[in-house]
Amino acid sequence: xxxxxxxxxxxxxxxxxxxxxxxxxxxxxxxxxxxxxxxxxxxxxxxxxxxxxxxxxxxxxxxxxxxxxxxxxxxxxxxxxxxxxxxxxxxxxxxxxxxxxxxxxxxxxxxx
Amino acid sequence: xxxxxxxxxxxxxxxxxxxxxxxxxxxxxxxxxxxxxxxxxxxxxxxxxxxxxxxxxxxxxxxxxxxxxxxxxxxxxxxxxxxxxxxxxxxxxxxxxxxxxxxxxxxxxxxxxxx
Numbered sequence: 001x002x003x004x005x006x007x008x009x010x011x012x013x014x015x016x017x018x019x020x021x022x023x024x025x026x027x028x029x030x031x032x033x034x035x036x037x038x039x040x041x042x043x044x045x046x047x048x049x050x051x052x053x054x055x056x057x058x059x060x061x062x063x064x065x066x067x068x069x070x071x072x073x074x075x076x077x078x079x080x081x082x083x084x085x086x087x088x089x090x091x092x093x094x095x096x097x098x099x100x101x102x103x104x105x106x107x108x109x110x111x112x
Numbered sequence: 113x114x115x116x117x118x119x120x121x122x123x124x125x126x127x128x129x130x131x132x133x134x135x136x137x138x139x140x141x142x143x144x145x146x147x148x149x150x151x152x153x154x155x156x157x158x159x160x161x162x163x164x165x166x167x168x169x170x171x172x173x174x175x176x177x178x179x180x181x182x183x184x185x186x187x188x189x190x191x192x193x194x195x196x197x198x199x200x201x202x203x204x205x206x207x208x209x210x211x212x213x214x215x216x217x218x219x220x221x222x223x224x225x226x227x
Contacts, residue, residue, distance in 0.1 A: 004155075033214065042118075042201045042217025043156065056212045091156070098213055100146070103155045 004104035025094030037089040114139040118218025135202035136184040144205040
């Protein structure tokens with residue numbers, strides 16, 4: 001499968017715990033985006049990378065959120081001290097610069 | 113910042129009829145407008161997109177129109193089939209005016225095609 005993949009697909013955690021998600025983009029894509037989608041809403045932009053550089057972060061991304069793309073390939077999104085309001089689908093997308101964004105299947109996070 | 117509004121939130125049509133979903137955007141500098149289809153539990157998939165130098169684009173039963181003056185764009189699906197049932201999202205991007213090319217999405221339209 002040459003599409004965008006994400007792991008895990010589902011994560012249930014208790015409030016206050018840390019969680020980490022992984023995204024593997026399409027191999028030749030130098031852009032990687034993270035979006036968050038809550039029930040009944042469209043995806044909201046969180047942050048993006050060009051190669052290994054994180055170039056923009058949304059105001060939605062509090063200090064508890066951190067993202068990395070250490071070698072310009074896969075990316076991780078970590079949420080520290082999770083809150084119930086963090087429950088959402090976290091979507092990753094990849095693209096070539098100025099081209100179509102292809103989405104992964106998402107990681108559904110439930111914070112109890 | 114950019115804002116995208118999408119209507120209707122739900123749409124029910126008889127199989128074979130047409131469906132139209134409309135979106136408006138706030139930033140006149142937006143120049144890229146994709147449409148994504150998301151089936152239950154699956155990833156958003158691009159079905160068609162249009163850039164601001166084009167007024168209309170068609171791909172088989174799907175077409176998108178863009179009115180830059182009014183800042184709105186629409187998705188048209190003809191001869192609807194039950195497999196068209198899904199949530200459809202419009203999005204806008206400032207493109208080269210914003211080096212991130214991030215997408216701003218509408219809130220989605222749940223389309224139900226009745227057999």
